[in-house]
Structure formats: structure tokens, C-alpha cells
Amino acid sequence: MGAPTIAAVRDAIARGETTAVTACTEALDRIAARNPELNAFLAVERERALERAASLDRLPPEAHGPLHGVPIAVKDNICTRGVVTTAASKMLAGYVPPYDATVVERLEKAGAVIVGKTNLDEFAMGSSTEHSAFGPVRNPWNADATPGGSSGGSAAAVAAGLVPAALGSDTGGSIRQPAAFCGVVGLKPTYGRVSRYGLIAFASSLDQIGPFTQTVADAALLLGVLAGADDRDATSAAQPVDDYLGALTGDLSTLRVGVPRALLEEGVAPEVLQAFEAGLQALKARGAQIVDVPLPHARYAIPVYYLVATAEASSNLARYDGVRYGYRTPDARSLKSMYLRTRDEGFGAEVKRRIMLGTYVLSSGYYDAYYLKAQQVRTLIRRDYEQAFETVDLVAMPTTPTPAFRLGEKTDDPLQMYLADVFTVSANLSGLPAISVPCGRAPDGLPIGFQFIGRPFDEATVLKAADGLERELGKS
Amino acid sequence: MSESLTREEVERIAALAHLELTPDEIETFRRQLGDILGYARQVQAVDTADVPPTSHVLAGLPRDREDALRPSLDRDVALSQAPDAAQAAGLFRVPRVIG
Numbered sequence: 001m002g003a004p005t006i007a008a009v010r011d012a013i014a015r016g017e018t019t020a021v022t023a024c025t026e027a028l029d030r031i032a033a034r035n036p037e038l039n040a041f042l043a044v045e046r047e048r049a050l051e052r053a054a055s056l057d058r059l060p061p062e063a064h065g066p067l068h069g070v071p072i073a074v075k076d077n078i079c080t081r082g083v084v085t086t087a088a089s090k091m092l093a094g095y096v097p098p099y100d101a102t103v104v105e106r107l108e109k110a111g112a113v114i115v116g117k118t119n120l121d122e123f124a125m126g127s128s129t130e131h132s133a134f135g136p137v138r139n140p141w142n143a144d145a146t147p148g149g150s151s152g153g154s155a156a157a158v159a160a161g162l163v164p165a166a167l168g169s170d171t172g173g174s175i176r177q178p179a180a181f182c183g184v185v186g187l188k189p190t191y192g193r194v195s196r197y198g199l200i201a202f203a204s205s206l207d208q209i210g211p212f213t214q215t216v217a218d219a220a221l222l223l224g225v226l227a228g229a230d231d232r233d234a235t236s237a238a239q240p241v242d243d244y245l246g247a248l249t250g251d252l253s254t255l256r257v258g259v260p261r262a263l264l265e266e267g268v269a270p271e272v273l274q275a276f277e278a279g280l281q282a283l284k285a286r287g288a289q290i291v292d293v294p295l296p297h298a299r300y301a302i303p304v305y306y307l308v309a310t311a312e313a314s315s316n317l318a319r320y321d322g323v324r325y326g327y328r329t330p331d332a333r334s335l336k337s338m339y340l341r342t343r344d345e346g347f348g349a350e351v352k353r354r355i356m357l358g359t360y361v362l363s364s365g366y367y368d369a370y371y372l373k374a375q376q377v378r379t380l381i382r383r384d385y386e387q388a389f390e391t392v393d394l395v396a397m398p399t400t401p402t403p404a405f406r407l408g409e410k411t412d413d414p415l416q417m418y419l420a421d422v423f424t425v426s427a428n429l430s431g432l433p434a435i436s437v438p439c440g441r442a443p444d445g446l447p448i449g450f451q452f453i454g455r456p457f458d459e460a461t462v463l464k465a466a467d468g469l470e471r472e473l474g475k476s
Numbered sequence: 477m478s479e480s481l482t483r484e485e486v487e488r489i490a491a492l493a494h495l496e497l498t499p500d501e502i503e504t505f506r507r508q509l510g511d512i513l514g515y516a517r518q519v520q521a522v523d524t525a526d527v528p529p530t531s532h533v534l535a536g537l538p539r540d541r542e543d544a545l546r547p548s549l550d551r552d553v554a555l556s557q558a559p560d561a562a563q564a565a566g567l568f569r570v571p572r573v574i575g
Contacts, residue, residue: 098553191533205532234538303516314493321494323568328559335573340496349504352495356486356505357512359493369520370513375529377519382530415511431533456535 003030003161006070006218013069014061020053020069024113027071030162031116038138040147040156042076043084044116053113065111066225072107073157073166076117077124078209079198080104083114087200088132089122091346092326101198102230103167103209110225118153118166122348123317124174124202126150127420130411131350138407139182141446145404148178151212155182158212159447165222166212171202172305173399173424175210176436180399180449183438185466186212187219190457191431192237194223195230203312204235206305206428216437216467220244223459239457247460248467253287255465257452258392260295267422269402275440275448276398282472283396283465293388293395297380298426304381305425306418307361307374313351314358320346353414382430389455394465397423399436399449423451433459437466439473478514481506 004012004023012018028046035041049071056069074080077087079097081104086092100108107114121131129137129152137152139145140160147156151168155178158166168175170188179186187210194209201207211222224244230236259280264273280290322328322342329345332338347355361370388395401422410417427434432453439450450469454462486506490497497505555561560569 095557098549098556192535229539231539231541234540235532235534236539237535238539239535297522300519300522303519306512307516307519318494322559323570324554325557326559332571335571337496338571339494343494344496344498347495349501352497352501353505353508355493355495356489357509360489360509360513363489363492370516372529373519373522373524374516375531376524376527377522378530379527380522380524382533414508415515418512429530429533 003214004164005214006067006164006221009070009164010066010068014064020056020113021050023069024049024053024071024115027115027163034160034162037143038140038156038160039135040118040137040153040160040162041073041116042086042088042119042134042153045083045114048083049113049115056111056113065109066221067107068111070112070165071115071163072112073116073118073154073163074104074114075120075151075154075166075168077120077169077200078103078167079200080114080117083117085117085200087123088120088134089346089348089351090133090327091320095326097198099198102195102232103226104198106225115163118151118157120153121150122351123200124150124169124171125313125350125354127173127177127417128405128410129153130407131348133348136407139404141183142404142444144406145446146181146407148181148404150174152178154212155179155184155186158182158184158214164214165218167209168212169199169207169209170428171206172309172428173421175212176399176424176434176449176451177421179212179436180447181404183447184212184214185216185219185435185437186210187223187435188427188433189223189227189459190433192235193433193457193459194226195233195236197230197232201316203309204316205312206309216463216470217245217248219435220248220463237457242460244460244463247464249464250468250471251287252283252465252468255288255394256392257283257288257290257465258293258388258395259290260298260395260397261292263295263298263397267401268398271442272398272400272402272448276450279439279450279469280396282469286468286472288465291392293392295384295388295395297377297384300377301381301426301429302418302422304374304377305421305429306357307370308378308429310354310358311362311371312358314355314362317351317355350414378429381426385430385432385453393454393461395453397451399423399451403442403446403448427453432456433462435462435466437469439469478510479517481510
């Protein structure tokens with residue numbers, strides 16, 4: 001839809017053809033024009049962004065960072081100092097964080113201008129952005145379709161060309177699924193590749209922050225800025241950060257890509273299968289070798305994910321008690337009733353459902369049968385990938401079993417909503433890097449995503465393959 | 477293959493989770509949690525003899541940082557987001573605990 005890429009904005013500023021203030025003003029104007037219909041942004045920081053852009057314009061060229069003057073949007077579950085951060089929950093309406101997330105510090109240090117905070121499913125729990133306390137987001141390609149979720153605001157903002165890039169978070173597919181539904185690139189890095197400090201926690205063993213962009217090259221550029229160890233997140237990894245842009249050679253001739261054929265036999269829409277096969281042909285045309293891989297336990301990924309993620313969520317969300325921050329019920333007369341009513345009034349239905357499910361599977365009598373069992377099957381899912389990566393460099397599958405579904409289609413049946421995450425959750429359970437890259441369209445025009453999953457900390461190969469696919473598909 | 481939950485079980489879980497649910501919510505969650513648990517029960521059929529549980533996917537141990545003094549949030553700042561703070565006393569205020 002015609003917005004500039006990160007590289008285009010930065011280069012135009014470097015050549016003196018535009019300024020950070022102009023690039024920022026243009027982004028803010030596009031947001032003002034389209035957001036009333038899309039509801040992608042919960043907050044737009046016009047004055048703050050323009051002040052920051054003006055200060056960037058005063059810097060000498062040698063002080064320009066890799067994102068100099070680039071307007072970027074940030075999902076509203078990532079803390080921004082002095083800027084309201086709600087996680088799309090009534091529980092945190094009006095909450096102003098006293099600190100920046102590490103990723104926000106890194107973006108700003110690289111010269112980015114944060115223009116606003118994007119809409120999401122409440123506390124990142126959902127696959128459609130319909131569970132936001134502040135109204136659903138619309139898919140830019142079809143106003144009756146969801147943008148996916150939970151990072152639906154970030155995906156829609158990039159797809160509609162409002163900003164060149166946005167940050168999201170991915171716990172079970174919350175970057176890759178909306179990227180697929182909206183026709184943009186979405187990258188979930190390896191667990192530990194990017195600091196989670198300042199990310200409002202949902203499921204701490206699965207959550208990871210990553211970028212939405214229009215091109216794979218922009219995703220590589222952003223990951224280079226975001227990645228690296230952080231003293232404030234003990235789970236962030238010390239592994240060296242590769243030259244991701246340098247990995248994008250377009251040559252896939254040494255690449256072995258595994259396809260879990262058995263997993264695709266049921267429940268995948270014909271237009272998705274057709275686009276996926278066309279993607280595999282494009283990889284072959286670039287020299288990649290395609291082989292079958294068995295992932296025998298991947299069919300259990302959905303139940304394992306919803307048992308593990310809800311258990312962690314029930315623990316993480318215990319902190320919202322109406323005492324230190326956020327919402328408090330107006331008229332409770334005892335401490336106990338204040339807790340209970342604050343939580344009932346502050347949380348939406350999906351969040352309560354997951355807290356209930358997580359509390360149930362952790363409770364005495366059910367722990368072994370559900371939670372412990374799920375953790376053991378999680379081990380088997382990880383081992384399947386370890387075995388696959390002995391013979392292949394990447395695993396490929398569709399990002400989602402269908403293109404974007406309609407608003408309201410799955411809201412009354414939570415289990416149907418959960419089943420839509422079938423291809424994305426196993427990368428989170430295994431901690432692996434994964435990307436969704438646009439790969440064709442359904443007959444009605446809705447985008448379709450192609451997913452690569454890689455070895456731990458091998459984002460370079462994931463990005464290289466996605467870039468090769470993007471180049472090959474772009475030729476036709 | 478839905479798991480059948482009673483209203484009492486749902487109320488017990490809600491109490492553990494510190495949620496005061498309305499009667500309608502209790503009925504909805506009774507049905508929906510039953511459906512979801514019924515679906516999730518398929519993991520119980522997997523042979524996991526001698527399989528250790530995965531609770532995290534870190535390649536090694538979590539990182540240690542140097543145990544050095546560093547600035548933390550000022551008390552005023554920490555209190556600034558509280559729904560009811562006694563700023564001057566430096567306290568969070570809550571409803572009466574003892575009758």
C-alpha cells in the first residue's frame with residue numbers, strides 16, 4: 001500500500017531528500033487518516049515524536065544510527081517511559097510506566113522515532129485482536145476480516161503503510177500469524193535473542209519480542225538493533241549477534257529445507273496449500289533442496305501450548321491486585337473483596353478464561369495429569385525438531401491453516417480460535433526462531449504466509465531463506 | 477469428549493485465582509473450560525515414560541550479573557501509579573484488613 005521501507009526512509013534522509021521531521025509528519029498524517037477505520041493505534045504520540053525527530057535532524061551525519069529518523073510503532077504491552085501502556089486491558093488503562101523496555105532504548109539509540117502504541121488482544125491473549133478492551137482492529141485488506149493477533153495493531157499498521165516497521169511480541173504465534181493475515185514480514189527470534197525487560201509478561205518461558213516489516217531486509221536490519229544480551233533479563237543470551245543483513249545473499253543452493261507433510265494432511269485450506277507448494281517451487285528455483293521431515297509430536301502442540309501458557313499466565317497475572325498500579329474497584333470494603341472485584345472488573349473474558357484454565361491445571365489433583373504431562377510432551381516436541389535439524393537447515397510450513405477469518409467468526413468458541421495456532425506454537429514451545437513471509441494470496445485477495453523455523457540462534461539462515469523466497473516471488 | 481466440570485469446581489478455581497465471577501460467568505466457564513480440557517486431555521495418551529519435563533528452553537544457565545549497587549526507582553515514582561497512595565507517608569493504602 002505504498003509506504004516507504006526502513007531502508008528507503010533512512011537513505012532519503014542521508015541524501016538530504018527528506019528530514020526526520022518530514023518523515024515523522026508523513027507517518028503521523030497517514031495514521032490520522034486511516035486509524036479511525038483500522039483502530040490499529042491505541043495512542044499516537046504526535047508532539048513527543050515530532051520533538052524527537054527535530055532533535056535527530058540537529059545531529060551531524062556521523063552521529064546517525066542505523067534507524068536514523070525512521071518512524072516505528074510499538075505494541076502496547078511493551079513499556080514506554082512516560083507514555084501510557086495498557087496491554088489493551090481495562091486493568092492498566094492510564095498506566096504510565098516509569099521505565100523503558102530494553103527494546104525501546106535500543107530502537108531510540110539507533111535513531112528510531114516511536115510514533116505510537118499499537119492495539120492487541122488484552123495481555124496478548126488471543127489470535128484476532130478482538131479481545132482488546134479498546135475495540136477490534138480491522139484487516140487493511142478487508143474490513144470484515146480480523147488482522148490476526150495478538151499483535152494485530154502492529155501488523156495492520158505496517159500492512160496499511162502507516163509506519164515502515166513495528167514491534168510485536170510472540171508467545172504462540174502473535175507476530176507470525178498477524179503478519180500472515182496482513183501480508184507483511186513477521187519475525188519471532190530465538191528465545192533469549194532479544195531482551196524481555198519491560199515486556200508485560202504473559203507466559204515467560206514462551207514470550208519473545210520481534211519486528212514487523214515490509215521486507216525481509218528490514219527485518220534483518222531491525223533484529224540487528226534489537227538482539228543481544230541484557231543484564232536486566234537473566235534469560236537473554238550471550239550468543240554473539242550475527243551480521244543478518246550480510247546473510248541475505250539470495251543464494252539458497254546449499255540449503256536443505258524440511259517439510260512435515262503428515263502435519264499438512266488435514267485441516268489446511270486448499271488456497272493455503274497451493275500457495276505453500278508455489279513457495280516450495282520458488283525455493284527450489286533458488287537452489288534449495290526440499291525433503292520430508294517427520295515431526296510426530298507436532299500434532300500435540302496446541303494442547304501442550306494451552307496447558308503451559310495458561311499455567312504461566314495465571315501466575316504472571318497474579319500481580320494485578322489493585323494495590324501498586326492499574327485499576328481498583330471503586331467501593332470494596334475489605335481487602336479481600338477489593339482483590340476479587342478488582343480482578344473481575346479489570347480483566348476481560350479471555351484473560352479470565354486463561355487464568356481459570358491455568359489455575360485449574362496447576363491445582364492439586366490435576367497438576368500431574370495436565371501440567372506435568374504437557375511439559376513432558378513439550379520435551380518430545382523439542383526433540384522432534386532437534387532430530388529434524390540433524391538433516392535439514394530449516395523446517396517450512398504454512399504460517400496458518402487458513403487466510404484471515406472474519407470478525408466475530410470465532411469469538412463464541414474459544415477452542416476453535418485456539419486451533420488456528422496449529423503451525424505457530426511449536427516454535428515457541430521449542431524456543432526456535434521463526435519467520436512468516438508473504439507468499440501469494442487467496443482468490444478473495446487476502447494474503448497468505450509462508451513460515452520458516454530454524455535452529456536456535458540461527459536467525460541468519462531463517463532470514464536468508466525468507467529473503468530468497470521474497471526475491472523469487474517478487475520476480476513474477 | 478468434553479470434560480464435565482461442576483459449578484462448585486469452577487467456583488473453587490475462581491477463589492484460588494482471586495476472581496469473583498458472576499453466575500453467568502460461572503456457567504459459561506464451566507462449559508468452555510470443559511470443552512478445552514476435554515480437547516487437551518489427548519496429551520494423556522502420549523507415552524512419556526522416562527521423559528523429563530521442559531520448564532524452560534534456555535541453552536545454558538540464566539545469566540548472572542555483577543552483584544553491584546545501582547539506582548532503583550525512587551519511592552515517589554514507585555507510588556505514582558498506585559490507585560490509592562499515601563505519598564507523604566510513602567505507603568500504598570488498601571481497604572481495612574482487620575475488622
